[in-house]
Amino acid sequence: MSSKTTVRNLLAAVMTGIFSVTLLDAIFHLSSIIQPGVSNIYNALGTQIAPNMVTVVIFDFRAYDTLGESIILLTAGLVVLLIFGRGLLGDKQ
Template sequence: MSSKATVRNLIAAVLTAVFSVTLIDAIFHLHDMINPGVSYIYNALGTQIAPNMVTVVIFDFRAYDTLGESIILLTAGIVVLLIFGRGLLGDKQ
């Protein structure tokens, strides 16, 4: 098996696992089982820890949103490379 096929199979397996976890969470509402108590404490104390309000808004309250956007951009880049980058990975023949 060539290294190109191995890399593509690995990426496909990771993306399938992420999709499966998201689908299972959507079907069974697993996110409702999370206890938000720690989040309430952090939100109450987070404004006192951060040096200014901009840091609180961007890095404290919206950190998961920013992480999600980063993952979406990374996934889109990988998909574009997989679709349009045929022949660029591995040995040139």
């Protein structure tokens, strides 16, 4: 029974951490630290490193957008599991 509580507390801690980072970014505008000119470096050197242009585009700064969308979907999935999975994780009586 303690392992079920541990898993639930771990999931709650991860979601709280993600929410905290998002909140700090919204308050202090941490995303303004990113320099958009670095993308030009990737575009100039990417064709020498990557085998094709598709790989260069995927590993450009647009990958951060895809990573953010993946984190949003993961968080939504975890919330659904926590809400609707209560019968699986809770005590069955």
